[in-house]
Each structure stands twice: as C-alpha cells, then as structure tokens.
Amino acid sequence: MPFAALIPPLSVATAVAPLSVLLLVAAYAIGSLSGSLLLGKLRGVDIRQQGSGNAGGTNAFRTQGLRFAFGVVVIDIGKGALAAWLALRYAPVGADWSVTAHGYLAAFAAVLGHVWPIWHGFRGGKGAATLVGALLVLWPFAVPVLVLIWGVVLLASGYVGLATVIAALSLPLLAWLSDAGAPRLWFALTAAALIVFTHRGNLARLRARTESRFARARLLHRWRRS
Known part of the structure; x- marks a missing residue:
C-alpha cells in the first residue's frame, strides 16, 4: 500500500x-x-x-x-x-x-x-x-500485538505510560500494514492521537525524568545487574 x-x-x-x-x-x-x-x-x-x-x-x-x-x-x-x-x-x-x-x-x-x-x-x-x-x-487480531508491544516496552523501561503510548502509536501502523479499510484506519489514527493526548502528563514527566516507574517490571535492568 x-x-x-x-x-x-x-x-x-x-x-x-x-x-x-x-x-x-x-x-x-x-x-x-x-x-x-x-x-x-x-x-x-x-x-x-x-x-x-x-x-x-x-x-x-x-x-x-x-x-x-x-x-x-x-x-x-x-x-x-x-x-x-x-x-x-x-x-x-x-x-x-x-x-x-x-x-x-x-x-x-x-x-x-x-x-x-x-x-x-x-x-x-x-x-x-x-x-x-x-x-x-x-479487531481482535490487533490485541495480542498491542499487548506484546506494551509488555516489551514495560519490561525494558518500567514505565507504564510510555508502554501504553508506544502500543497505541503502533495501532495506525498495524492498520496500514494490514490494508485496513477507512473506518478502521481512521479509528486507529484518532484513537492513537487520543491516547497520546491523555498521556501527555506522563510524557512531560518522562522528559523531566520525574515519571514513576514500576521497578519490579524492569526485568532487563535486573538481568543486567545480576
């Protein structure tokens, strides 16, 4: 496409x-x-x-x-x-x-x-x-993909908000790659934009390095330290 x-x-x-x-x-x-x-x-x-x-x-x-x-x-x-x-x-x-x-x-x-x-x-x-x-x-096919992306980012970073935003931003790309029709593609674009908007506070705190972290979720960090 x-x-x-x-x-x-x-x-x-x-x-x-x-x-x-x-x-x-x-x-x-x-x-x-x-x-x-x-x-x-x-x-x-x-x-x-x-x-x-x-x-x-x-x-x-x-x-x-x-x-x-x-x-x-x-x-x-x-x-x-x-x-x-x-x-x-x-x-x-x-x-x-x-x-x-x-x-x-x-x-x-x-x-x-x-x-x-x-x-x-x-x-x-x-x-x-x-x-x-x-x-x-x-669109049930999309859910396992989004959950996988969310989980990988969470395990790598420990930031729930960041994981959610990246998973949401992958939705339009997934719709485009799967040759989605107009309703699905428009939904993917607008839903991703809304999720980024609702997580704007998380993104601002990430830039300021004050965002809360789920330390226990950072498996990659724990593996490096062990």
Missing part, C-alpha cells in the same frame, strides 16, 4: 439515522461508567483524590491494590466491548454509515466517555483499557 493511503478519504454523510445517533450516545454513556469510581464508591474512596489523581487501572493498582485494579480493568474493558457490540448488532441497515463504521464510531465514543465521563464530572481515566475492550470485538 502506498504511504499516501495512510490518510484515507473521509466521506461526509448527508443524513444520519436517529438510531445511529442513539447508538453513539449510548456508547458514550456506557463509556462514562468508570470502573474505578464505581468500585471506589463501594469502598468509600475516590482514587482521583489519591496517587496520580487518574481514574484508571494503574492508579487503582498503586493506591488500592491488585484485586481492586483487576476489577477496574475488567469493567473498563467490558464497557468498551459492550459499546462496540451494541453498535454492530443494532446498526441500521442501509444507513449512510456502514455497520463497521458504526462499530468504530461507537468504540471511540466509549473511549471519550471513559476520559470525560458525564456521570463523574468529566474527570475520568486515560482510555487504554476501554480501547482494548472495543478492539476485542472489532
């Missing part, structure tokens, strides 16, 4: 079916159900007031422990998968947007809901787990 094809033509729909709008609104509402904040209410804590202040799985692990973080990740992945599945299942036939486009638009709406949740004062997480959940439904 020529490099110019990395930016596919974007057609503008002349009319949007009411059901299409409803599916996107529902996806955003589902994405706004934050796993960490819902579980935090049961425990009587708001993790946005603890640690990094982020309502995501990493901060949940650091401040509340493994079991709490596991529940958070399950919810956040699940809501991304649910939003994408509902869009594929109920997308109107014959609409200006294809069924596939409905799925990816709903997935992006769910990630936006996670980052800016209407139910939680528009202060949410960074969107990575919800993105993975949507990909499990829409």
Whole structure:
C-alpha cells in the first residue's frame, strides 16, 4: 500500500439515522461508567483524590491494590466491548454509515466517555483499557500485538505510560500494514492521537525524568545487574 493511503478519504454523510445517533450516545454513556469510581464508591474512596489523581487501572493498582485494579480493568474493558457490540448488532441497515463504521464510531465514543465521563464530572481515566475492550470485538487480531508491544516496552523501561503510548502509536501502523479499510484506519489514527493526548502528563514527566516507574517490571535492568 502506498504511504499516501495512510490518510484515507473521509466521506461526509448527508443524513444520519436517529438510531445511529442513539447508538453513539449510548456508547458514550456506557463509556462514562468508570470502573474505578464505581468500585471506589463501594469502598468509600475516590482514587482521583489519591496517587496520580487518574481514574484508571494503574492508579487503582498503586493506591488500592491488585484485586481492586483487576476489577477496574475488567469493567473498563467490558464497557468498551459492550459499546462496540451494541453498535454492530443494532446498526441500521442501509444507513449512510456502514455497520463497521458504526462499530468504530461507537468504540471511540466509549473511549471519550471513559476520559470525560458525564456521570463523574468529566474527570475520568486515560482510555487504554476501554480501547482494548472495543478492539476485542472489532479487531481482535490487533490485541495480542498491542499487548506484546506494551509488555516489551514495560519490561525494558518500567514505565507504564510510555508502554501504553508506544502500543497505541503502533495501532495506525498495524492498520496500514494490514490494508485496513477507512473506518478502521481512521479509528486507529484518532484513537492513537487520543491516547497520546491523555498521556501527555506522563510524557512531560518522562522528559523531566520525574515519571514513576514500576521497578519490579524492569526485568532487563535486573538481568543486567545480576
């Protein structure tokens, strides 16, 4: 595929079916159900007031422990998968947007809901787990590749944020190499850009050398020292 094809033509729909709008609104509402904040209410804590202040799985692990973080990740992945599945299942036939486009638009709406949740004062997480959940439904082949990249970078560096950003940036490249259609390629580009944006604080701290590290995850560093 020529490099110019990395930016596919974007057609503008002349009319949007009411059901299409409803599916996107529902996806955003589902994405706004934050796993960490819902579980935090049961425990009587708001993790946005603890640690990094982020309502995501990493901060949940650091401040509340493994079991709490596991529940958070399950919810956040699940809501991304649910939003994408509902869009594929109920997308109107014959609409200006294809069924596939409905799925990816709903997935992006769910990630936006996670980052800016209407139910939680528009202060949410960074969107990575919800993105993975949507990909499990829409593009399951990509998930093992992203997890592998994420794991390699984490083991080499110990930085969760850096690993997440690099994995996200690999998504458009993976879409391009696999000759993805326009909906998937546009989703890959916009999702990667959003993940970089939500991790801008991590990137700034990396430049300042103040970013927190998971020292135990740095296997390569430990092997060199042993």
